[in-house]
Amino acid sequence: MAKLWAVAKREYLERVRSRWFVVATLLGPLLMALAILLPIYMRQRSLQTTRASNITILDATSSELGDAVARALGTGMQGDTSSARVVRVATADMARAESTAMRDVMAKRIEGYLVLDSATAIGESARYAGRNASTIPDMERIERRVEQAILANRLRSAGLDPDRVRELSRVNIQMTTERITDQGRGGSGAGSIAVAFIASFVLYMMIVLYGQTILRGVIDEKSNRVAEVVVASVRPESLLAGKVLGVGSVALTQLAVWVLSLALLIKFRGPVLSYMGMPNATIPLPQIGIFAIITLLLFFVLGFILYAALFAAIGAMVSNDQDAQQAATPVMIVIAMSAVFIQPVLLSPTATLSKAASWIPFSAPILMPVRSGIVAVPWWEVVLVMLGLVVACMVCVWFAARIYRVGILMYGKRPSLMELARWIRYTR
């Protein structure tokens, strides 16, 4: 047992110390930060030019319309402290006033200018020219403000109080969505689908990545001829177990760093965003229970053990990397199949095929979390699938250990299936 621990410790420390691990572990949170902050940043960018209200209103309507628009523009936008300047012009002087305003825009004193004329007064048209003319949200906003000002004018001339009307006409309801499935009311909305998708994809990635780490580790030990020294001190079964334990812990460490930094990022997004000069944004967070997290973790651990055992057996069968790629293909296909099924299961989690795929031990570690993330899978079903996975693990580990202990000292040609069967039968 102490030797198993020594093996696990070596696997863990050597890998955690490696440059690859450090880079990948740090790059993960960085990419996550980008993935979360960039859309917010982009949305904010497209929402407004921060000085969108810094415009000149050339008012040729000879009414209060320009002032009303300026007032409306001066309120309401977050982070925009600028205000519009109203210049009353006679229709005849408009051309000269526009060229002055244009020079102001070119000299960056203002963002643009808005022309209000007789056509505006009767509610037909208005003109805007400026640097942000192609920023749709800005234009929509200015247009809406002009419309509001005209509407207020009309209401007033009809003897109605514009504020009272706005108050009465304000209706804004929030509609929540909920799915009803064969099992009844279950699951929530888009948030949990995203979480299920991301979780299953990360699970898939980690199992493939660290499964292959085991594969390479075993081949390394063979080609470096260090295996013989090691198995002279420790039983091959312990070596295999220590390897899976050590590499699995590396994967969990990386996962923990990623999840933790994600959590911190979401929690402290306010300060980070305001540091970048952006207002806070809400991120729709689905509720994830502790039960779901434990289930996810168990599926990851079991799935990893299952595939790690298979990869270790393959590593023991071959003597070089080329052979390994070939020999690993069947296992890679099996695990890739589960990844291919992620989307169908997401779209129709109650279909028979989806259910079956989430029951098979080889795809269950990836697909069961998906299904149970979207629809309410009965707890006993999850437990049964998990038990099936445990049995599959035990069978695979047993076979893998027998192949491993023979193969680890064999060099040269890859064994045929007949020879493999003989390896498994060897007493030791």
Added chain:
Amino acid sequence: MAELALDIQNVVKRFAQHVAVRELSLQVPEGAVYGLLGPNGAGKTTTIRMILNIIAPDEGSIRVFGQPNNQSRLLDRIGYLPEERGLYKKMQVRRLLRFLAELKGIRGREADRRIDPWLERLTLKTSEKDWGLAKVDELSRGMQQKVQFIACLLHDPDVVILDEPFSGLDPINAQALKDTVIELKRRGKTILFSTHLMESAERMCDAVCIISRGEKVLDGSVAKVKSEHGVRHVALALMNQSTDGVRNLLDDPRLVKRADDHNRFFEVELADGANAQDLLRRLVALGVPIERFELVQPSLHQIFLERVGAQGIEAGITGHG
């Protein structure tokens, strides 16, 4: 007689295509330097692997210090230098040595304490450079062999098993290895090593076992083995280079069974019923100046050739030892 460090009884190991070891029995007394001799493919490595419980024999029993060799505690008392040297290339030397010691049940801190004296002793750590901090693949081949040798001895084993220890060693490292073996012997350790180099075996071993094609050909103390092969050997040295007359004479099957021709020196095994004096007379009659004519015990090399012969050194046997 001392207690037996290793006691192998009627061990058989079959592989798919051939029998690697058949009905092999050998006893290594505690404190002995024991040579396991045989041509390539004779089953030496297979035997050693069975002693270390890396593979299990199909039949027979192996005991280490009187106990079955499947106990981890017992295997911790053995140090092993495999024929195929191998280390984790990417690991720091010190961490690697500590790991390998931990696999033998030594605590990490205790291992750390022992590593430095060894590094200094094998000049891997000098006042200018501490190779213990380097990665294994930064070391030269010779240095890697030293590291492997330290790994084999760091846990202070009672039995040291060296598989072809001299293969690939430069003369300086070979000398260091020999010195270490002798020192281990002086400290009461048991050393078993396999080799096909008869000269080094003859000089170092207390006892030997010669195996061929998985079978024991002979075993026993070196003195006993040699005396059993009688005084049928003549060491002959000429003053000048040999002549055709001498060669013809030594080819005479009535007189000579086998002659190992080193040009000026010959190791001659007399034919059955032949007389050394006859040979001497005939040589004198040829008129060649003789520097030395001595009745000697055969060298292990001669015994090996005589007993194993060409039939044992069979090409095409795959696998190790």
